[in-house]
Amino acid sequence: MTETFKACAVIPVYDHERAVGRVVAELARNALPIILVDDGSGASCARELQCLASSTPGVTLLRLPVNRGKGAAVTAGLTAAQEAGCTHALQVDAD
DSSP states (O other): OOOOOOEEEEEEESSOTTTHHHHHHHHHTTTOOEEEEEESOOHHHHHHHHHHHHHSTTEEEEEESSOOOHHHHHHHHHHHHHHTTOSEEEEOOOO
């Protein structure tokens, strides 16, 4: 049995509230599901990420309670992608 190809983008984010919106907009233009991983960002970035997740179709927000570093954020995002049934994930920086 052949597995169906299903890709997504994983974006680890730590206090990049000024840049992440542009990155999300560009990826969303291609109808690619997006998993934003908030790596313990401050309140300003957390608000921006919540706004993006609630206003952009196909965007999922995963929050880590404290900053664990980019590697941990990417790993959390890839795990979430696999749990969502994605077969492939593109990791994109938030800035």
